[in-house]
Amino acid sequence: MTTAQGASWRGWLLLGLLGTAAAAGCTLDRFGLGPKGQDGGAGGASGSSSSSTSASSTGSSGGGGASSTGSSSTSGTGAEGAGAAGASTGGGAAGGAGGQGGGGPVCGNGKIDPPGEECDDGDKDDKDGCNKNCDIEKDHWCKGEPSECGPAFSPDLKAGIPIPDDLYKGGIDDKNQVACASIPVAVAGGKKVEKVVVALAIDHEQAGDLTIKLRAPGADDPPLVTLMSRPGLEEQADDGANYGGFLDPCCNLQECCSSKGALSKDYPVTFDDDAAVDAELMGKQLAPGEVVCNPKPTPCEFFPNQGKAFSDELIDLEGLDPNGTWTICVGDSKPAQKGTLKGATLKLLLTP
Numbered sequence: 006m007t008t009a010q011g012a013s014w015r016g017w018l019l020l021g022l023l024g025t026a027a028a029a030g031c032t033l034d035r036f037g038l039g040p041k042g043q044d045g046g047a048g049g050a051s052g053s054s055s056s057s058t059s060a061s062s063t064g065s066s067g068g069g070g071a072s073s074t075g076s077s078s079t080s081g082t083g084a085e086g087a088g089a090a091g092a093s094t095g096g097g098a099a100g101g102a103g104g105q106g107g108g109g110p111v112c113g114n115g116k117i118d119p120p121g122e123e124c125d126d127g128d129k130d131d132k133d134g135c136n137k138n139c140d141i142e143k144d145h146w147c148k149g150e151p152s153e154c155g156p157a158f159s160p161d162l163k164a165g166i167p168i169p170d171d172l173y174k175g176g177i178d179d180k181n182q183v184a185c186a187s188i189p190v191a192v193a194g195g196k197k198v199e200k201v202v203v204a205l206a207i208d209h210e211q212a213g214d215l216t217i218k219l220r221a222p223g224a225d226d227p228p229l230v231t232l233m234s235r236p237g238l239e240e241q242a243d244d245g246a247n248y249g250g251f252l253d254p255c256c257n258l259q260e261c262c263s264s265k266g267a268l269s270k271d272y273p274v275t276f277d278d279d280a281a282v283d284a285e286l287m288g289k290q291l292a293p294g295e296v297v298c299n300p301k302p303t304p305c306e307f308f309p310n311q312g313k314a315f316s317d318e319l320i321d322l323e324g325l326d327p328n329g330t331w332t333i334c335v336g337d338s339k340p341a342q343k344g345t346l347k348g349a350t351l352k353l354l355l356t357p
């Protein structure tokens with residue numbers, strides 16, 4: 006885990022997404038791939054026993070593509086392991102998975118190797134979020150390479166919490182005005198917060214109606230972070246007022262420019278300081294009915310934008326005691342389009 010701390014979050018994010026998309030299941034143990042396979046070589050050799058020559062020539066650095074049943078199995082640990090993985094994915098002469106970075110997934114090398122690794126924290130230990138097969142463990146999340154992992158907390162919201170339509174007034178204490186998910190966190194060992202990421206599953210017809218806030222635990226004046234504030238709309242204050250951009254032909258003040266894109270629980274959105282896209286842009290390019298994050302690469306991850314709110318930032322939560330009740334609230338400040346908070350996940354990275 007120590008090597009993780011100097012690496013770039015942004016790089017992790019991209020690669021983490023690639024890794025998350027990969028199918029489950031690390032083949033390492035199945036094929037007995039040894040350490041020497043990590044730097045491995047060309048791959049793609051025949052699946053027959055005739056591959057033994059080429060496999061053995063690169064054996065010390067990995068080699069690859071040979072059949073696990075071929076005579077190449079005698080030519081060295083690296084070739085044996087990589088060859089087996091190659092045959093499992095490509096089969097025979099069609100070629101193994103060899104080439105860059107070795108012939109197959111190497112769990113424990115700190116890189117998320119396709120196919121199959123969800124994470125790789127640089128070890129083969131269980132119960133640290135990324136298990137010995139490089140699968141993310143239950144109730145955990147991971148990001149980056151080498152992966153950093155931490156606990157994830159998701160309350161059971163059952164049918165969801167309706168978001169009161171057009172009732173948000175700027176505060177989250179009146180639960181008639183906002184939909185809030187309470188997330189109790191209990192972590193032993195005196196660990197402190199290093200990083201906070203929030204993922205939300207929301208069904209809503211119009212993202213531009215919404216303001217989203219996260220309150221951290223704490224008895225006195227706990228941190229309150231505004232994650233999103235009416236994307237697309239340049240509000241004048243965080244008070245839910247319907248500020249106009251123009252007068253319509255009947256002289257009614259009309260709002261201008263709030264994002265028309267919709268949100269779907271099937272396409273959760275994530276708030277992360279390291280995301281590449283401003284939350285103020287969520288759904289801004291979409292027509293009514295089009296859904297944020299669908300299809301990709303419409304962004305799913307956003308860095309928070311507090312709009313005109315007085316707000317702490319996610320980075321301000323660093324060093325906090327994670328224990329207690331976290332609260333995520335969603336408010337709606339525009340009539341007509343409405344929706345429901347269907348799911349919330351609080352993802353934490355903690356000090357060792």
Ligand SMILES: [Ca+2]
Nearest residue numbers: 111116118125
């Ligand atoms: Ca790996």
Ligand SMILES: [Ca+2]
Nearest residue numbers: 126130133135
């Ligand atoms: Ca591990």
Ligand SMILES: [Ca+2]
Nearest residue numbers: 234235238312
């Ligand atoms: Ca805004």
Ligand SMILES: [Ca+2]
Nearest residue numbers: 214339340342
């Ligand atoms: Ca609304």
